[in-house]
Amino acid sequence: MIYAGQHLKLIQLESQLAELVLDSASSANKFDQTTLAEFHNALLKAKSANLKGLLIRSEKNHFIVGADITEFLTKFNLPLDELNQWLKQATDIFDLLEDLPFPTVSAITGYALGGGCEAILATDYRIVDHTAQIGLPEVKLGIMPGFGGTVRMPRIIGTDNALKLITTGSTNSADDCLKLGLVDAVINDPDQLREAGLDCLKQAASGDFDWQTKRAAKLSPLQLSKTESLMCFNLAKAMVAQHAGPHYPAPMMAVNTIKAAATHTRKQAMLIENENFITLTQTPQAKALVGVFLADQQLKSNVKRITKSVSPPKQAGILGAGIMGGGIAYQSAYKGIPVVLKDINQQALDLGMKTAADLLSKQLSRGRIDQAKMLKALTSIQPSLDDKPLTQADIIVEAVVEKAEIKQKVLKQTESISKPDTVLTSNTSTISINQLASELARPEQFCGMHFFNPVHRMPLVEVIRGEKTSNETIAKVVAYASAMGKSAIVVNDCPGFFVNRVLFPYLAAFNQLVCDGADFRQVDKVMEKSFGWPMGPAYLLDVIGIDTAHHAQNVMALGFPDRMPLPKLNLLAELNHANHLGQKTKRGFYQYQTDKKGKLQKQTDDFVDKLLIEKGIKPNQFSEQEIIDRLMTPMLNETLRCLHDNIIDSAEAADMALLYGLGFPPFRGGAFRYMETIGLENFVKQADNLADLGPLYQVPNAAREAINQQVNYLNNAESKL
Incomplete structure (x- = not known):
């Protein structure tokens, strides 16, 4: 035994070889602060132990599931100079692994994600069994790889492939990784993985494998001509802009990071990655998406607690x-x-x-x-x-x-x-x-x-x-x-339970806004493109079905007559009476036609426009922010009421219900996270400015008190994990 910690050990083998065995005291291997420090200590011991090769493997069913985001999140709140210092120290550990004066092999079973993937990228060879799942999912948390992933991945599998994997955050199977060149071999029998890794290490240590040349490619600039670079990065930016859009800055930052580092050696490339990673940690999107991750973990924990004594x-x-x-x-x-x-x-x-x-x-x-x-x-x-x-x-x-x-x-x-x-x-x-x-x-x-x-x-x-x-x-x-x-x-x-109870104030606000002269097409565009909903309210109602929504609207009016009475000009009732039921009849707010693939495509329809003219309603212009405030304030108010009324038991559960049930924009993190982002005091002022529009816009005193309890929302979510 060369070194032993709580979560890993470094063991001397024959022929001056050694293996670093990951075996966390907790249920899974992950890079928390303690494990990262032990990893560093073990590598230092290995460097000074006169070894000829190092194998890294896991004693568990997974290699490393990633970094411990609940610990590292506290680092994101440090002053920027302290955060930069910590990140530089962390990336130096992975550089130390890559610079060991002998070949290194990682034997991977199960998940090697995030920091776990970045660790194996720093080794010279990667051998996996058929259970391996490898990827860099950091963009799903609003950040990007920060331990060298944007530097090493392109130099191992090529820029195009790396850009796709990093910007999508995809997890890849063993066979897919082999096709990409991300791993060197796939072993069908997991029981043979260690021996296969040792065999590879022995051949590298004896000089049969040219590990120095493999390593040198990772330390050098990317081998791209100007034309290749132009085509590669322009295409990547176009794809990211199309799929991620403007609300998710992490994928585009990853593209720009790889591009900026392409002409540099590892040392300078790492500094570029460090700087851009830190920039992302300070964005509201990162805080929201990390909050979603933490709330999802809390949700899973609650499910385990509730179901521990029963079976499906x-x-x-x-x-x-x-x-x-x-x-x-x-x-x-x-x-x-x-x-x-x-x-x-x-x-x-x-x-x-x-x-x-x-x-x-x-x-x-x-x-x-x-x-x-x-x-x-x-x-x-x-x-x-x-x-x-x-x-x-x-x-x-x-x-x-x-x-x-x-x-x-x-x-x-x-x-x-x-x-x-x-x-x-x-x-x-x-x-x-x-x-x-x-x-x-x-x-x-x-x-x-x-x-x-x-x-x-x-x-x-x-x-x-x-x-x-x-x-x-x-x-x-x-x-x-x-x-x-x-x-x-x-x-x-309660009427509507949670999701529908908070949805219908939003839809009521939409009805009121259109009856005040707003163009429902503009409203849809603003709520989709600017706010980030997958569908604007008019399109959503067409998908739900006008008759279904009208029925639910009546239920909500009976349940909450003070806040959700049926409006004088009820667009749902008018459309329902005309049998314009949305996609099911191919006419609602929009018209629908079937394309060559059998999918319904929406087109403009003038039924609502004519109806508004008949009722004497004149067109009126509203700014994007006015549209967002008028639609979102009633939904946020009702979400607060539901928490206060004990319809739902936590802000985290409310946010996850809205994300999973309605498609609330993940980059905004849910209703409570959104209120925290815009500022809770600002939200109350915004609601008060709209209070004359009716009870849905009026923040109740009990909810005002509840707001004060949500200030430390993120810390509360962390403490429950």
Whole structure:
């Protein structure tokens, strides 16, 4: 033993070789401050130990999952000169590894991400087993590689390939890494990985492999002609501008960093990377995206805590075989949980099965599954016109028409034929869980399970607790959602629950703004391009369905008559009356035509314009900021009310629900993060300036007090991890 720490050890082998074994005292290897310091100490010991070669491997199922962002985040808040000093010291450790006076080999199993990837890039050879997943995902946190990734990656796999991997933050399989030249060999049997790594090291140490030439390429400028450089970086910038857009500066900064460093040796290139990395750490996007990461980790931790004493169901049932029911059935079967898809109408069953089959076919055509998995998933969905197959279900999801009396009847009938311990849930998006439970014999075994459409794409499931819902029921439903690959957030019952409750004030504000003369097309453009929503409010309503939104609007008006009454000029009611239901009828706020690929493309429509003229409403001009403030203030206000009313239990959960359920722009981090970014006092002033527009714009006193508790939002999120 040459060196031993808490998280790794350096062991002397025969023939003057050594292995640095990563074996963290925690569940996974990661570069926290302690591990990084031990890594440095081990390398110093190796350098002075008269070795002829070093193998780096992991004793765990993963190599290094990345840096510990919860620790390094505190570094981002340091004065810039201190942050720069720390970063330089960290990158010097990876340079030390690369400069060892003997060959180095990394043997990689499982994840080698972020700092873990940058560590293996500093070695001379990289041998992986078939489980390896390698990548630099830092742009997803609003930053870029900071331990030499932008310097070494292009010099190993070429500039074009490196730009694609770094700017997308993609994680790559063992075979893909071999094709790129990122690794030198793939070993099929993980048990043989160490021996393969040692064999490579011995050949390098004996001079059979020219490791010095491989290393020299990483220390030198990139070998690009002026023409190649111009084409390469201009194309990369165009691609980044198209896919990342102006709201995400990290990918473009990575391109500019690699370009600026292209003509320099490693030493100067590292300084350029250090400087640009620090610049990104100070952006609001980095703070927001890191906040999303931390909140997501908190969400996963909550799920583990809630479900620790239960297992996912072995058999599920779905009541209602429309597009939604078919989507839920597909998701369950695809994730390995057999499901009975029950309906009273054969045509509906056929539609549900077709929905599932079409989704599986798409997975097959994209190479994500093979024929065997497709057949297994499809045959694990049992369509039925009869209740009998449901008697063996551990959990049943009701997804029939959104009418309380029908849902109550279906749920009561299903409860009567189900097992005593079967959990019943409703996929309702608006109807009170307490109301639906009122006629059940076992209301403690019932809750809401609100999926979002399309089910296979939307990651959120709202699990709605009723007054009598038991903790065990919540745990079982969260476990089912997790087994389906969904992020479950538990909320309490109220009209609209959480997501729809905060969405409809936003939509009400949109109706009011258009009735005040705004062009809904301009509003959509501002909210998409400037604010960052995936869809503006008019387009969103067309996708949801005008009839569906109109129904929910009525539910919200009944539930919150003071804040969300039906407007005098109700655009949803007018469109619904004209049967302009959005994409389902190919007319709503917009018209829709099918392109050659079968996708609906929106085009302008003058129905709303004519309606406004008939009502005597004159066009009015609003600035981008006025549009954003008028639409977002009611949503933010309602989010604050939901936290204060205990509909949702934390700011982190609220933000993740909005990101996963509505597509809230990730670079803004969610409602609470957005309020923190613009300044909580500024938000209150903004709302007060708009208060004459109605109750939705008025910040309640209780919420004003709650605002003060959110000032340390980020620190609170960190402390819970």
